[in-house]
Amino acid sequence: MPLARAAMIGFFACAGLAVAAPSARAEDAPTPAPLPTFAAAEEGWIVTIRAIGALTPSFPGSGTLRPYPFPSISFRRIGEAELFSAPDDGFGFALIDSNGFRAGPVANFVFKRGQRDGLYGLHTVELTHEIGGFAEYQGEHFRTRAELRQGIDGHKGFVASLGADVYGGDGRATLSFGPRLSLGDNRYANAYFSVSPFEALVNGRIEPYEANGGFTAAGGLATFRYDFTKDTNATIYGGLQRLTGSVGSSPIPNDIGSRNQFTAGLSIARSFELRGFGW
Numbered sequence: 001m002p003l004a005r006a007a008m009i010g011f012f013a014c015a016g017l018a019v020a021a022p023s024a025r026a027e028d029a030p031t032p033a034p035l036p037t038f039a040a041a042e043e044g045w046i047v048t049i050r051a052i053g054a055l056t057p058s059f060p061g062s063g064t065l066r067p068y069p070f071p072s073i074s075f076r077r078i079g080e081a082e083l084f085s086a087p088d089d090g091f092g093f094a095l096i097d098s099n100g101f102r103a104g105p106v107a108n109f110v111f112k113r114g115q116r117d118g119l120y121g122l123h124t125v126e127l128t129h130e131i132g133g134f135a136e137y138q139g140e141h142f143r144t145r146a147e148l149r150q151g152i153d154g155h156k157g158f159v160a161s162l163g164a165d166v167y168g169g170d171g172r173a174t175l176s177f178g179p180r181l182s183l184g185d186n187r188y189a190n191a192y193f194s195v196s197p198f199e200a201l202v203n204g205r206i207e208p209y210e211a212n213g214g215f216t217a218a219g220g221l222a223t224f225r226y227d228f229t230k231d232t233n234a235t236i237y238g239g240l241q242r243l244t245g246s247v248g249s250s251p252i253p254n255d256i257g258s259r260n261q262f263t264a265g266l267s268i269a270r271s272f273e274l275r276g277f278g279w
Contacts, residue, residue: 044078044275052087054265059113059125060192061243061250063258068111078273083138084167086176087237087265088221090147092134106134106147110154113192118256121202125191128154141168157188157213163221177222180241185213193250206251216248217241217261231271238264 050072058064072091076082083102092106113125132149144164151157160183167176193211200208219241227233242248243259253259 044273045075046078046080046271046273048074048076048269048271050074050267050269052265052267054087054263056263057257057261058117059119059257060110060261061247061253061257061259062117063253063256063260064117065262065264072267078275084143084165084176086145086163086165086178086221087223087235087267088161088163088180088239088263089145090130090134090149090161092147100138101135102138103135104133105131106149107131108147108149110151112154118205119203119252121204122195122199122252126154128152128156130159142166151188155188155191157191158185159183159188159216165221169225172227174225174227175223176225177220179220180218180239181215182217182241183214184216184247186211187213189213189216189247193247193252195251206255209250209252211250212246214245216245217243219261221263233269235267235269236265238262 051069052072053067053069055065055067058066074085075093090106090108093104094102095104096102108130110125110128110130112127113119115122115124128151130149130151132147134145134147136143136145142165145162147161149159149161151159162181162183163178165176165178167174169175189211193209195203195206195209197208200206219239221237221239223235223237225233225235239262241261241263243250243253243261247253248259
């Protein structure tokens with residue numbers, strides 16, 4: 001799930017003009033050039049803090065939705081327009097930002113999978129932290145985004161998420177929707193969707209199965225945002241992805257959980273200014 005995102009790049013514009021006073025007499029000393037001056041049109045940052053309550057599957061392939069509250073924080077320069085973002089974006093910030101193209105590091109996490117919800121006898125997958133990079137292009141009313149992430153613990157697999165969004169509104173209400181596509185390697189697929197013969201024997205409900213990586217899910221996401229004031233807004237969202245390929249054929253979603261992976265949530269955001277930080 002997705003939990004925040006930010007870029008902190010400051011700049012100064014400097015100009016100096018050296019002038020020398022004309023000498024009418026030899027004893028006149030030259031006029032010293034003035035020191036360079038520095039100015040920033042807007043110094044400081046707008047900080048946005050979000051409280052998010054999400055309903056997501058209990059584990060990849062689960063048919064049970066569980067609530068997960070988490071916070072998010074983002075930054076932008078005062079005077080800089082707020083860019084479109086989606087609730088399923090990873091936590092990242094742009095190191096490259098030019099003509100609508102942005103790229104930089106990103107992180108995400110997947111909650112622990114234990115032995116509840118019919119998983120008795122199956123191996124546990126610990127909380128996973130994923131790190132990697134993102135790239136996106138944003139136009140006037142659309143955005144495309146790709147994230148590539150490596151699990152450093154937990155499932156320890158490589159995953160990718162691809163998406164596009166069309167968005168628009170009247171300045172106070174904004175609606176967006178777009179497709180989503182997910183991929184994962186063999187490690188990811190084995191962690192959540194493979195079942196060893198011993199696990200199948202202990203569980204008693206499912207057959208042994210070996211999952212392979214590839215395209216893992218396809219679906220879409222829709223959001224509705226309403227700005228109560230320039231500093232306060234709320235967003236509701238809902239999405240569905242259907243498990244595909246080898247992971248979609250696993251007995252875990254078919255016999256225990258569900259191939260249909262629903263998500264929904266509500267976020268409340270509040271922004272405030274921090275002035276005097278003209279980095």
